[in-house]
C-alpha cells in the first residue's frame with residue numbers, strides 16, 4: 001500500500017521547489033519582445049541580481065543550464081592552450097574542468113577529496129611551485145552539490161593576493177547563490193556563475209555570469225570569443241535581442257522578477273539566515289540518527305557544510321532503498337548519491353542528499369525529516385532516536 005497521493009515534495013538539490021507566485025507570474029500570454037514591459041523587466045533584473053550576489057559589476061544572462069554557464073564563463077576567460085587550476089571538493093569542479101578540457105584548455109586539478117574544504121596551504125604550495133603567470137584562472141565551487149562541501153572563498157582570494165597571483169578567481173555559485181552567504185565584491189571574486197533553478201527558485205533555463213572590470217579587461221586580450229558566448233553585447237546591448245543573442249527567455253524573465261521580489265522582501269541577510277537555521281535543524285536530526293547505526297553526515301566540520309544541500313552516508317545500498325521507499329510510498333523525493341562513487345561502483349547507493357535551497361521553511365524541513373525517519377523505519381535501517389525533537393529544539397528557539 002502506498003500513501004503517496006497528495007502534494008509531492010521534491011527535496012533534491014536542484015531544481016528546487018518553485019513558489020506558486022513564480023509559477024503564476026509565468027502563466028501569461030507571450031509578451032512583445034520588441035518594446036514595452038518585457039524590456040523594462042529585463043533591465044530591472046540586473047541590479048537585483050547584484051543585490052543577491054553582493055556585487056556591483058556586470059551580469060550576462062544566458063539561455064542555458066549550469067553546464068552551459070560553465071562554458072559561457074570559460075569562453076570569456078581563457079583560450080585554447082591556456083592553463084587553469086581547478087580546486088575540487090566534489091563532482092562539480094571536475095565537471096567544470098572537463099568542460100574546460102573539451103575546449104582545449106590545459107587543466108591542472110588539486111583534488112581535496114569528497115568531504116572537506118579547499119586547504120589554502122596546499123593551494124599555496126602548488127602556486128609557488130609553478131611559474132607565477134602559468135594559470136589564467138583558478139576555478140572552484142563555492143558549494144559542491146555532490147558532497148555538500150562549502151569553500152571559504154575569501155581565504156582563497158587572500159592567498160592569491162599574498163602571493164601576487166595574477167590568475168582570475170572564478171567561482172561556481174550555482175548551488176549556493178541566495179542560500180549561503182556570498183560576497184562577490186568583498187571576497188574579491190572576478191567571475192561568478194549561477195543558474196536560476198536552485199536558490200533563485202525559477203524552473204531551469206537561464207543562467208548568469210557575473211564579472212568585474214578586471215575580468216572584463218582580461219577578456220579583451222583573448223584571441224577570439226564565440227559570438228554566442230561573448231558577454232560584451234549582453235552587458236552593453238544596443239538592441240534588446242543582444243541581451244540574449246536572440247529571442248529572450250520571455251517567461252523566465254517574469255518568473256525571475258517575482259523570485260527576486262520575494263528575496264528582496266525577505267532581505268538577503270535573512271534569506272541566508274533562514275537557510276542556516278534550517279540546515280542546523282537537519283544536521284541536528286542526522287546527528288541523532290547517527291547515535292546508532294551507520295548513518296552520518298558526509299561533511300564532519302560544520303563550517304565546511306553548505307546551507308543549501310546536505311549529503312548523507314547510509315552505507316550499503318541503503319541510500320537507494322530509502323529513496324525508493326520515499327518516492328513510491330510517501331510522495332517525497334530526495335537526491336541520489338551523485339558523484340559519491342565512480343560509475344559502476346555501488347557505493348553511490350549508500351548516499352542520499354537533501355536539497356534545502358530556495359523556497360523552504362520550517363514545516364517543509366520537519367516534514368522532510370519526519371518522512372525520512374518513517375522511511376528509515378520502513379526499510380528496517382537502524383538509527384538513533386530523538387531526531388525530530390533535536391530539529392524542533394533548534395527551530396523552536398530561533
Ligand SMILES: *Cc1c(COP(=O)(O)O)cnc(C)c1O
Nearest residue numbers: 014065066067092143145174175
Ligand atoms: C546544479 C549545479 C551545476 C549544474 O547545473 P545544471 O543546470 O544541472 O547544468 C553546476 N554546479 C553546481 C555547483 C551545481 O549545483
